[in-house]
Amino acid sequence: MDDATGIHCRLDELLGERGMTLTRLSELVGVSIVNLSVLKNDRARAIRYSTLAAICRALDCEVGELLVVA
Template sequence: MPIIVNLDVMLARRKMTLSALAEAVGITLANLSILKSGKAKAVRFSTLAAICQALDCQPGDLLEHGPDPADLRPGADGE
């Protein structure tokens, strides 16, 4: 997945645990863990906004676009 989730980085910068964030945002620890691991298929804007408010950050601090793993395989460019 070309979207990289940097939630663990922001948690470390803010010296906050995932459990504390879950409580502050009102989301289950399991759902935050899925987001943190990058396995989430979607995130609601309201959830993203609540996370940003709790961590005092911008959405771009949490999410970044990276290369698609399929594009990195040898021969993926058709040569």
């Protein structure tokens, strides 16, 4: 969890549940593995709505399943 914001990104859990790799997600959404890794490890300071929407489409999830207040 990001202590500064209290928001946790559940990307790792969602990838695991769907049997998808970070590499495959990167291919699907057009975002670098490095940037997805930053998000996955709760080190991101910002995320574009377009990126958020693309991740949610690729993982077939809602924003509230990906980002949670912890």
